[in-house]
Amino acid sequence: MKALLVNYEYCTGCHSCEVACRNELGLAAGEFGIKITEVGPYKYTEDLGLENNWEWVYVPVLTKACNLCEDRSKLGKLPSCVQACQAWCLYYGEAEDLVKKFDGKTRWSLFSK
Numbered sequence: 001m002k003a004l005l006v007n008y009e010y011c012t013g014c015h016s017c018e019v020a021c022r023n024e025l026g027l028a029a030g031e032f033g034i035k036i037t038e039v040g041p042y043k044y045t046e047d048l049g050l051e052n053n054w055e056w057v058y059v060p061v062l063t064k065a066c067n068l069c070e071d072r073s074k075l076g077k078l079p080s081c082v083q084a085c086q087a088w089c090l091y092y093g094e095a096e097d098l099v100k101k102f103d104g105k106t107r108w109s110l111f112s113k
């Protein structure tokens with residue numbers, strides 16, 4: 001099963017993936033195939049034993065418009081969003097291969113259809 005893996009620990013919130021996807025799918029302004037959400041900034045009041053008590057991440061979320069770039073995939077090309085991400089936090093491939101990237105140190109999310 002094809003999937004898209006996100007290491008959102010390193011997402012800078014640059015929105016390049018959103019723009020690349022909108023161009024790929026021909027979406028109107030305000031429509032998204034991938035959308036950057038933001039969590040934080042805030043500091044945890046309880047001592048959670050974390051190295052850094054601040055939470056502030058950008059989390060790319062795939063919407064129902066995403067078709068995992070099926071046309072590009074048939075041509076052996078990477079999805080547009082993956083190609084556009086300069087921070088190397090988007091990966092495309094077989095779900096069973098992608099989960100091997102989980103390192104137990106950074107935060108990941110896996111999307112499929």
Ligand code: SF4
Pocket residue numbers: 004020021022024025033034062065066067068069079080081082
């Ligand atoms: S895989 Fe393709 S359709 Fe899906 S979010 Fe990325 S660019 Fe958009």
Ligand code: SF4
Pocket residue numbers: 010011012013014015016017018036058060084085086087088089090
């Ligand atoms: S292009 Fe990469 S770094 Fe930029 S918002 Fe998208 S996922 Fe995050």
